Amino acid sequence: MTWAFVVIAIAKTIAAFVLLLGVTILLVWFERKVIADMQARIGPNRWGPFGLLQTLADGIKLFFKEGLRPRPADPWTFAIAPVAAMVPSLLAFAVVPFGHEVTIAGHRIFWTLTDLNIGILYFLAMGSLGVYGIVLAGWASGSKYPLLGGVRSSAQMISYEIALGLSIVPVIIASGSLSTVSIVAQQGGSIANVNAFNGIPVLETIAHWFRFLPNWYIWSQWPAFILFMIAGVAETNRAPFDLPEAESELIAGYHTEYSGIRFALFFLGEYVHMVVISAIGVTLWFGGWHGPVFWHGWGDWLWPFVWFMVKVTIFLYTFVWLRATLPRLRYDRLMWLGWKRLLPAALTWIVVTAVVNTPDIPRYYRFGVFGILFLMVIAWIGRGDPRLREAVVPQRHLGPRPITTSRGLDS
Amino acid sequence: MAGGVVQFVFAVTFVMALGCSIAMLFAPNAVHVALFLVGAQIALAVAFLLEGAQFDAIMQIIVYAGAIMVLFLFVIMLLGVDRREALVEPLRFQRSLAAGLGLLLAAALVYVGYRSVNLVVGGAGSGAIEAINRSPGNTQGIARVLFGTYELPFEATSVLLVVAIVGVMVLARRISGAQAREAARAEQEAAGREEEAA
Amino acid sequence: MAIPELAKGFRMVLRHVFRRKETVAYPEVRRQPFPRFKGRHVLDRHPDGLEKCIGCELCAGVCPADAIYVVGAANTPEHRFSPGERYAQIYQINYLRCIFCGLCVEACPTEALLMSTEYEISGDSRASLIYTKDQLIVDAPIRRHWPTRKELPPDFNITGGGLSFTEVERPPVPIPLPTEGVSGPFEGGWSGERDTASAFSDRGPRRED
Numbered sequence: 163m164t165w166a167f168v169v170i171a172i173a174k175t176i177a178a179f180v181l182l183l184g185v186t187i188l189l190v191w192f193e194r195k196v197i198a199d200m201q202a203r204i205g206p207n208r209w210g211p212f213g214l215l216q217t218l219a220d221g222i223k224l225f226f227k228e229g230l231r232p233r234p235a236d237p238w239t240f241a242i243a244p245v246a247a248m249v250p251s252l253l254a255f256a257v258v259p260f261g262h263e264v265t266i267a268g269h270r271i272f273w274t275l276t277d278l279n280i281g282i283l284y285f286l287a288m289g290s291l292g293v294y295g296i297v298l299a300g301w302a303s304g305s306k307y308p309l310l311g312g313v314r315s316s317a318q319m320i321s322y323e324i325a326l327g328l329s330i331v332p333v334i335i336a337s338g339s340l341s342t343v344s345i346v347a348q349q350g351g352s353i354a355n356v357n358a359f360n361g362i363p364v365l366e367t368i369a370h371w372f373r374f375l376p377n378w379y380i381w382s383q384w385p386a387f388i389l390f391m392i393a394g395v396a397e398t399n400r401a402p403f404d405l406p407e408a409e410s411e412l413i414a415g416y417h418t419e420y421s422g423i424r425f426a427l428f429f430l431g432e433y434v435h436m437v438v439i440s441a442i443g444v445t446l447w448f449g450g451w452h453g454p455v456f457w458h459g460w461g462d463w464l465w466p467f468v469w470f471m472v473k474v475t476i477f478l479y480t481f482v483w484l485r486a487t488l489p490r491l492r493y494d495r496l497m498w499l500g501w502k503r504l505l506p507a508a509l510t511w512i513v514v515t516a517v518v519n520t521p522d523i524p525r526y527y528r529f530g531v532f533g534i535l536f537l538m539v540i541a542w543i544g545r546g547d548p549r550l551r552e553a554v555v556p557q558r559h560l561g562p563r564p565i566t567t568s569r570g571l572d573s
Numbered sequence: 574m575a576g577g578v579v580q581f582v583f584a585v586t587f588v589m590a591l592g593c594s595i596a597m598l599f600a601p602n603a604v605h606v607a608l609f610l611v612g613a614q615i616a617l618a619v620a621f622l623l624e625g626a627q628f629d630a631i632m633q634i635i636v637y638a639g640a641i642m643v644l645f646l647f648v649i650m651l652l653g654v655d656r657r658e659a660l661v662e663p664l665r666f667q668r669s670l671a672a673g674l675g676l677l678l679a680a681a682l683v684y685v686g687y688r689s690v691n692l693v694v695g696g697a698g699s700g701a702i703e704a705i706n707r708s709p710g711n712t713q714g715i716a717r718v719l720f721g722t723y724e725l726p727f728e729a730t731s732v733l734l735v736v737a738i739v740g741v742m743v744l745a746r747r748i749s750g751a752q753a754r755e756a757a758r759a760e761q762e763a764a765g766r767e768e769e770a771a
Numbered sequence: 772m773a774i775p776e777l778a779k780g781f782r783m784v785l786r787h788v789f790r791r792k793e794t795v796a797y798p799e800v801r802r803q804p805f806p807r808f809k810g811r812h813v814l815d816r817h818p819d820g821l822e823k824c825i826g827c828e829l830c831a832g833v834c835p836a837d838a839i840y841v842v843g844a845a846n847t848p849e850h851r852f853s854p855g856e857r858y859a860q861i862y863q864i865n866y867l868r869c870i871f872c873g874l875c876v877e878a879c880p881t882e883a884l885l886m887s888t889e890y891e892i893s894g895d896s897r898a899s900l901i902y903t904k905d906q907l908i909v910d911a912p913i914r915r916h917w918p919t920r921k922e923l924p925p926d927f928n929i930t931g932g933g934l935s936f937t938e939v940e941r942p943p944v945p946i947p948l949p950t951e952g953v954s955g956p957f958e959g960g961w962s963g964e965r966d967t968a969s970a971f972s973d974r975g976p977r978r979e980d
Contacts, residue, residue, distance in 0.1 A: 200785070236604070287634040290640060488780070
């Protein structure tokens, strides 16, 4: 028994590691192809079918390149930083359930590395350790652009970690669990299982119409999901929150002085982080491995994995879509968004969720509180900045109108 | 077998925590000091995990290693680490005072360690974590203790923190425009008077 | 509220996914440049085989990148290269310096210097990118393959920004490859010269009668 346990544990670890790295390598290709699509280009198409082996070629090239180290750099910290950027992202994948279960030789094997009862907190802890790689790289390079990138990233990632953590809290309140496996288990079945509207004439009928929908948290927790998505993009340091490596301002930010395999580690670390954030988003809001069942009894062990991967792919597409669309935020706008918009919005939503999910309060009161607070949140998010609204002089645009991502000045 | 593994991991964390702490004391570079502190904290988190205190372990990483130490690094980077520390003591009795207080702290630590060893050996104190972990789990147990038994001290601590934050904001707040102009005018007048005198 | 504008931006990016790709798979597919594309230079000949270049060095003088080097020499009855008194003994264009502005072509009084549509100029040494006269000069006179002012329709508005190459009906005629055409010393008459040479009619080649 114990030996089987050890073998299963090692096999699962290796499988998850290979899966994560494989997905990451494919993701690099995927992003280049998708962003090429969005810019009316073709993208990599030389190596392998559809350019699939391009990442491999790049990896081999980077592996054989010289790893330079500037003379003023701090040798040990300079060497540790890329590893410190990559490892937490890899570790965070340990709590992601990427499939249901499979029975091999009488052993029920769950497709999760480990089902910690503090799984979500573990994910947040690994996220908070991810800052080190970037901060240390910035400092250890002994050069000014990396230092600026490192200082930026430490401020940015701490700010958005708070919003990220708070955006997860409502889901934890709703599910009553910190374990990713049990959060996924609660999202099984159809939305018809939810009896929140039972006994209310009109709402019950409407809920009955929507019974074809799966019972995912996205229906009730979509505001938290939006907050999670914004904070998650900021956590991965990707556009439009790529200030730590802003090319047009800081050359390459924290990894300006890195080359060869060390740079490859930073590069892969960012993509692993993307995959992990997507996987956590799928797990918490989109039912994890749950999906439609077509053939009972056939491929029961495989379909959950397939659905999980499909959902993660859609998430990753969204990441690339964001990058292709939005321009980089200015630094003060970044802080403004994190502290003055995301944070209060997350806190408000936590209060709403907490009230709605308290069974002791009569249902109509809960609905009332939900409605009022919800309208307040919407009004508050959408109100914009009155000063700027006055300052805008209406004028005819000759070309396409500029896209305004956020309003208001720093205040 | 499981016990052997646990003891082995504990030994590793022990060596790591101790090594990092000692290295921290002797590292000349402020950033290295901070890094060794992070290492010690992660080792402590693993030790917590071995004891079954999962929530504490994760909080150790999120709060100390993830947030506070990053802020430390942030400040070190902003201020620059190349600055040499002044070795002249501005306060005359600082060293002797520090030595005395350090001795006191060491004595307290030895006493606590002695007592806890006694407790573990006697089997009296080892039940606390098990009691919290019993049902429905570590996190819920801690929540029950924190927001039930110790609610008043907990809330009092949070009020203390808020007071501290407000105090910092008052101290660090910028002078408003009118006040700044007033101050500048006073300074100019003082300078003018000095010139007249000279 | 910014959300409708954000949605507009996202929709626009997504629409581009379904657009025709602009990429040309270069080594396999080569885009035909526009007829007046400013590529590598050529030195033209008169129909009778004489070089048009008279070694006046105006092109070298006007070149903002100082890429052209010309050394002129006098024609002798025994060795006649061009119709005038002088010819270019040395004519070099350094393509590491050339910025393809076309000022040299504008300056050339005999329309000897023209720009072809060839853009694949690369080399693995500095010396190989300095093109000498024997590389630049064509073996047979070339025909202009873009419409001159004379050839454009009378109502065509050049100054109004309507100068568009889609108006050109004639397909581009490639520069003839080196053949065993006439080359070398003066051998015949001068007839038919203006048909091809005087692109900008008021600035025809100065001939020595």
